[in-house]
Amino acid sequence: MAKILVSVQADQFTDDQIKRLEAVLRRNYAEHVTDTKVTVIWCVVPQGQFYTNYKLSRSSLISMECEPGFPQDRREQLLHACGSDWAAITGQDQNEVMLTLLEQELFNTAFSSTRDRLTAAGRIRFLWHTISSLVSSKVRKGYLSFSPNM
Amino acid sequence: MPFYTLACRRPLPQNTRERIANAVTDTHCSVTQAPPEFVNVAFMDGHPVRDGKDIGVIGNVRSGGNRDASLLEKLQQEIHRNVAAAAEQNEESISVRLIGVPASWIMEGGEILPEPGSEDAWLERQHGEKTKLNG
Numbered sequence: 001m002a003k004i005l006v007s008v009q010a011d012q013f014t015d016d017q018i019k020r021l022e023a024v025l026r027r028n029y030a031e032h033v034t035d036t037k038v039t040v041i042w043c044v045v046p047q048g049q050f051y052t053n054y055k056l057s058r059s060s061l062i063s064m065e066c067e068p069g070f071p072q073d074r075r076e077q078l079l080h081a082c083g084s085d086w087a088a089i090t091g092q093d094q095n096e097v098m099l100t101l102l103e104q105e106l107f108n109t110a111f112s113s114t115r116d117r118l119t120a121a122g123r124i125r126f127l128w129h130t131i132s133s134l135v136s137s138k139v140r141k142g143y144l145s146f147s148p149n150m
Numbered sequence: 151m152p153f154y155t156l157a158c159r160r161p162l163p164q165n166t167r168e169r170i171a172n173a174v175t176d177t178h179c180s181v182t183q184a185p186p187e188f189v190n191v192a193f194m195d196g197h198p199v200r201d202g203k204d205i206g207v208i209g210n211v212r213s214g215g216n217r218d219a220s221l222l223e224k225l226q227q228e229i230h231r232n233v234a235a236a237a238e239q240n241e242e243s244i245s246v247r248l249i250g251v252p253a254s255w256i257m258e259g260g261e262i263l264p265e266p267g268s269e270d271a272w273l274e275r276q277h278g279e280k281t282k283l284n285g
Contacts, residue, residue, distance in 0.1 A: 007192070048164055049193040051171035053186045061153060061190065072254060079257035094260035095187070095276070098151060102255055110210055110249055114194075117157055117206035117245065122198030149161075150196035 002036050004029065005111065007043040007061040009050055015141050017089055018042060022143055024085040025062065032078035033066055033101070041134065042145035049148075052096075059096045060086070065107035075101045114148075125150060151256050151263060152178055152211040153190045156233070157197035159204045166237060167193050173236035174229060178209075181225045182217065182266060185273055188258070204243040207233055213250025216267030222248055 004025055013021070022040045029038055050057040062082065066075070079099045086097050102110065115123050133146035154174050162170070171191040179186050199206040207229060211222075226246050234241040253263040264272040 045192055049167065049195075051168070051175070051191045053189060054172055054175055057190065059190060075255065076257075076262060079262070080260070083257060083260055095258070097258070098153075098190070099257045100151075100251065100255055102251065106249075106251065110251075113208045113247065113249060114155065114157065117197075117199055117208065117247070119198045119200045122200070125198070148155075148192070148194035150194075 002029065002034065002038045002065055003107070003111065004038060004040045004065075005043060005063045006040065007045060007050075009058065009060075010044050010046050010147075012058065012060075013090060015143075018141075018143055018145075020089050021086060024089065025064075025082060028078055028081045028085065029064060032074055032081065033064070033070070040144065042137075042143060044145050044147055046147060046149060057096075058092070059098060060090070060092065062086070062097070062099045063107065063110070064099075064101045065104050066101050068103045068105070070101065070103065151188055151190075151251060151253075151258065152184070152209055153192070154178075154207060154209045154229075155192045155194060157194050157199055157206040157208075159197065159199055161195040162193065162237070169236040170233055173232040174207075174209075177228045177232045178211075178225065181221065181228055182211075183269075184212075184266065185269060187273075187276075188263075199245065201245065202243075203245045204239060205233065205237060205245075207244065207246040209246070209248045210251055211248055212253045212256070212263060212266050214252055215265035217250075222250070 052059045082099055129150045130146050134144040137145040174191045175186050175189040178189050226248050230246045234244045253265050256263045259276050
């Protein structure tokens with residue numbers, strides 16, 4: 001199973017936009033990387049907590065994973081396709097969209113780094129917070145999302 | 151990229167967040183010579199950071215190019231010192247970890263990011279596109 005982690009700002013996009021964005025990420029991933037099962041997780045950052053270039057940010061960060069040695073030309077095709085589709089749905093400038101396709105080991109290092117910097121009890125709390133948020137979001141909104149605040 | 155996340159034990163006042171975001175951006179740019187357009191800083195509240203720290207910083211930064219081990223070590227030390235100063239806390243209450251990401255695995259502004267130290271042509275193209283769009 002592959003993971004896609006997306007960080008966006010609270011109230012930046014409607015639920016409908018998020019579902020359409022998730023659909024194009026899944027479609028492009030299946031077309032350019034692999035048609036394995038994909039889990040898309042939305043990290044929704046509360047307003048006032050995200051800065052880019054000294055200012056409160058309107059940027060979106062999309063991080064995807066792939067097998068080691070994934071061909072660079074296919075990586076670029078995927079990132080271009082996702083970037084274009086993302087901009088078409090959101091109207092964002094491409095400068096406000098950062099996309100990465102990381103090999104699994106690095107993806108997992110980055111993915112788990114948030115948890116690894118916590119105390120043992122903090123990791124359990126973070127896991128509980130994340131899982132309960134994801135389940136609640138899936139039921140209420142139809143996609144997996146959580147706030148990074150605990 | 152870079153993308154710095156700061157896990158904070160308690161929510162920080164907005165002006166402190168702003169001061170820290172500015173310090174991280176200033177530090178990253180002065181040490182690496184990267185342009186500030188690349189620098190993202192996010193805060194996360196309510197995180198019990200290990201070893202009794204109040205703030206745990208993780209920086210996902212481009213690796214390769216002109217960034218050797220000594221430059222990354224200097225970046226880590228400077229981020230550590232300047233985040234502590236901006237947060238008005240002891241350096242002992244802050245932890246910093248950097249994770250290197252190859253530039254060719256990242257796209258921003260519709261283009262694969264340049265190797266560290268080779269940003270001029272990329273920025274010229276980016277600013278040229280902006281001028282065309284605005285013109």
